[in-house]
Amino acid sequence: MPSPLLFSINGIKIGTACAGIKQTLRDDLTLFEIAPASTGAAVFTRNAFCAAPVTVARQHLQQTSSPRFLLINSGNANAGTGERGLTEALACCEAVADLTGCALTEVLPFSTGVIGIALPVTKITAALPAAVANLQAQHWEQAARAIMTTDTIPKSYSVQTTIAGQSLTVSGIAKGAGMIKPNMATMLAFIATDAAIPAPLLHTCLQTAVDQTFNRITVDGDTSTNDACVLIATGQGEVSIDSANHPAYTPFCATITEACTHLAKAIIRDGEGATKFITVTVSEGSTATECLEVAYAIAHSPLVKTAFFASDPNWGRILAAVGRAGVPKLNINAVQIYLNEICIVNQGGVATSYTEEQGQQVMRQQDITIRVLLGQRGNCQETVYTCDFSYDYVKINAEYRT
């Protein structure tokens, strides 16, 4: 069962330090040490302008599926930094390799923060010895804090469970509040387990989990340059999976998906300026794509999002978003829209049973589900998670650099 505590994972140690990248006194540098013979999998942003550390981490993972260190800095994204950015990401990896005696390609770098500013390499390398000296198995909570940027709360998940009769531990942390609309990957998330599982299978498990979790959240529709999600399996626990047919594989994947779901939802709850958590479920679509397009049309609509901020049941904006999503041959008379359990739209207009009071009662809540039944020939369904749009969203993003 999930726990407010973060369980240590045998084979993982974490050290944090303050490199002063953001000119504050809080830790902004995190180092994960991973025991030898662990396996690792990662998915990254599909943004064409991906950050230098994304390029380097991808290349290093092609050389080895057993990374020994993850180096993460917040406060600077090292994106939009051209050739120089690559050199600087490599310089940081080199510093870790020098200090610890591992190979350069066994270090994966991650950065998050402002785009387009040169990475302060000397600050990072100067703080590295402190992070190494600080390596401890129980530092998950500190890491969850050290990777934050505009996040207001640390995001973490931890579970000890039994699958196929054997004990399994999974812990993970994530960060992200703005520039959140992951595409084939996510914001920064680092998850580890004590199971043993070959890297290709671990990758399949991670990709499946991410597609239904981190790839289904949106704060502002802006896909980041730095998104990455890493899953490490140390093999120092009881569970050992050798193939997809192993009885523990399916429950293992379910546990990983549960961890990703929790972390992805935590990102939305902490969305920049967010006051509401909104689940958008679209069903009865001809295709999954059609359902997703409708869900994102709603989830990205600034008009829908500001209405939720105001707790105003201005359902016409939801109807307009469904209508503009471009579903081919949509029969609007077959469409039904619900706010939680309240039917607001059917027969092409407002439901006769609907009252403004019902709508307001739902809108006053903090967790709200919009359900759209498209009435197309099909059983496809998709769910997307988003948040509202508030004054504070504008404030945070108008003031981020200044």
Place this chain on the structure above:
Amino acid sequence: MPSPLLFSINGIKIGTACAGIKQTLRDDLTLFEIAPASTGAAVFTRNAFCAAPVTVARQHLQQTSSPRFLLINSGNANAGTGERGLTEALACCEAVADLTGCALTEVLPFSTGVIGIALPVTKITAALPAAVANLQAQHWEQAARAIMTTDTIPKSYSVQTTIAGQSLTVSGIAKGAGMIKPNMATMLAFIATDAAIPAPLLHTCLQTAVDQTFNRITVDGDTSTNDACVLIATGQGEVSIDSANHPAYTPFCATITEACTHLAKAIIRDGEGATKFITVTVSEGSTATECLEVAYAIAHSPLVKTAFFASDPNWGRILAAVGRAGVPKLNINAVQIYLNEICIVNQGGVATSYTEEQGQQVMRQQDITIRVLLGQRGNCQETVYTCDFSYDYVKINAEYRT
């Protein structure tokens, strides 16, 4: 040449009245009387949940290309109102037909305002006689005000010019500030000319103009349920065009496009909460679609829009938007991004010549052009107009109904 005055169009009279739909004392009802033998063309929203008046106006235009009256109310969109909405839109047309002796199908209805509230038909029919009594050729300015909703300034354009040696007059009005991302049509716009031109040719001319003007603006990415753009040719001036080969046809189309451009840009300048007018031009694309996708990725990015509100040259957000637009095989080293004349990005990162001071100087201006050169094999270019995202956008849309 354009004029701050609005020229009357021979064959067009306009009456306005206060029906009290918005419970204010300002006029919210507008009636256009169109002389017999005029021709009319219109384009409408592609939102599947199009409003009842859109459905009725479309049907009536299929019966006759010589409408006699346009009836426009603000304060209520009559959208999301199902069968009842259709009945009520028709009832308003019927009232006009009864009062004036025209046929029902010669009346085109238009509504704009809140979605999903029943149209107050009795208020409208009660105010109609005052609008009829008030019909005058010089009431364009009053109409521009009466069709406003969250608009803060009336939008109009008027020109007297000479084409192919003959005098031509064009006048038009438009409204719109939010829920602006027209698709194949526009917000409400009414344009009239004294030229004579057959309806099919008039429609081609309008569609071409709209595609490059109203269909290239976005405030918030939300395509309205009520968008409509109408062009009337009364044939009471000197210009008479009988075919696309007529020497006046091309300059006529250019004049109409100019009118649409002016009105479309006026909508963006008055975008909800807008403090900046932003032109996004994307060139060197393989296809027009590719250019448009990049332009809209930038124009819809809440992060880009809030940075412009803050006058913060946070160009990394523009780079991230270009990168996430999904251009196939984008070579980021060939991409160049400019703010006005300042090169901010080339060679995959910040331009070496760029300084923060240069960026700030551009960002302090009110009219800013973002130019993206994709460096793909192709000469395609597209331009989109948008505005920034401010506290007032949230304020306006959080308070719209309450």
